[in-house]
Amino acid sequence: MSQGKVTELISHLMTALSNCSLYSEQHPLVGEFSGNALRVAEELYSDDTLTLTLLGDSLVFNNSPVTDKGTHISSLKRRLKRKGIEKIVLKKGLGIEEFKKFIAGVASTEKVVSSPHLSVGMVEVRFNSAGTDVSALINENIAKVKGLCQGIAKFRRLDIVSLEDAVTGFITTLKKETNVLRVVSPMKSYSEYTYVHATNVSVLAIFQAEALGMKGENLHDVGLAGLLHDVGKLFVSKEVLEKVTKLDLEEWNAIKTHPVFGARYLATLSDVPKLALIAAFEHHMKFDGSGYPETKRRRNHQHIISQIVAIADFFDALRTERPYRRALESPKVVQLMKEATARDFNPLLVDNFVGALRRIKAI
Ligand SMILES: [Fe+2]
Ligand SMILES: [Fe+2]
Structure with missing residues (x-):
């Protein structure tokens, strides 16, 4: 041969x-x-x-x-x-x-x-949801991502097959429970933040992509991009990430390295879709060309996948309680998102997201 x-x-x-x-x-x-x-x-x-x-x-x-x-x-x-x-x-x-x-x-x-x-x-499909209720599915999703996050931190490698399974789980869950806000999970303790946030951003990104009419493989790639967007935080010290008091400039600069570390890490893995790498690199860039990391290519060059992930990231971050801020209700988050639109977010994608939330009566 x-x-x-x-x-x-x-x-x-x-x-x-x-x-x-x-x-x-x-x-x-x-x-x-x-x-x-x-x-x-x-x-x-x-x-x-x-x-x-x-x-x-x-x-x-x-x-x-x-x-x-x-x-x-x-x-x-x-x-x-x-x-x-x-x-x-x-x-x-x-x-x-x-x-x-x-x-x-x-x-x-x-x-x-x-x-x-x-x-x-x-082969038999690994994720079998028949007869399972939504809350059990959500718990199963979270448990899966928790295990994966711990695995990544330990061995610095990625179990892409299990991540694929997790995304299939999110897509299946969203088919059963159309109210996305019932699928995104509340965080119970700060130690859960990494994997609960990764799960929620993935679910919220899939929700937006479905509302845009994306299907099949593309939808799956969007979910994976959401799940992996903050993978670069594994390379930032825990003390800085979990600090509850105000960050100094040096610590803040350390946090700001996570998109570059994330993209660099994903680039070493052959079986990760390129979209995931792009979203890891660009999710803190803003629609008006500001944000980080700074590159020579400014204004309107943020990929649509990164724009979708940025909206999901913002929404989940503000709905979550942090040591320095209380959790905000969804309508308040939507209001803040609208105020930041055009500067931070693609207005068409904000309309798509807010419109989809309204259609399912989530806000
Ligand atoms: Fe991030
Ligand atoms: Fe994030």
Whole structure:
């Protein structure tokens, strides 16, 4: 087997898939890259079949492990994990329309089904919410993120599969309980702040993204970006983070390093979506170009994902009691957010968020 050909096949497949997620199955680029993938597949069939298997964290092509590394290969592994797909078998005779249906299935939030020339082996979905009530789901979400945060702090590495699971949990919970304010959890003690805040920002970011019409993979990436936005705080000393009295300039400067540390840390991990890295870097930048970290690219260059996370971050921070300030009620937070709009936040996204809260009668 030529590793190069397998990598080429996966690159075409992933390009078709990301165009399908961004646009639709009908987009010409989906057709073009699906066609490219099928042409490469023709050269790789053995006994008229071709098998891709996900074994733990490894990808196996026919019977040989795929040793190449690269963005497309790690994205494919992530997509397969998210969908619970452990095996894909292509059979000779697979045509472009049938292949495009498969691509569309993977890009959607629906279950992927087999077709005559393409069979899909599914594992049991890890997050099973059937019959579980919402408060149990929320507690389960929090417990999961708590464990993950402790894991990251200890080993300085990220269990991306479990983080993916946690985001799936948030999306499922929001489907069951449409009032997002019942899903975001109150913090019971200051020691809980890190993971309760990470969970809440993720949930609030997903809520905004859904109101904007985002679905499937994109929604998942937004959730992950929310969950990881403050990951750089692991590199800031605990004494500074947990200080209850006023910070001096040096301590404040230490806090302000967390976006850079977070982005740098996420950049070392191959299987983290780029959106998460962008949000970690930019979530304290402001819509008018101020904020931190300061860069040469100012005004209106904050990515929409960072703008969404910034709104979620502000909302959760003000609704939470801190040693130096009482928790504010949601309508008050919305009022403050509106006052800061245009300077701090994208006005269209504030309208989207406030409108969605009103629609569910949360404010
Ligand atoms: Fe932050
Ligand atoms: Fe934050």
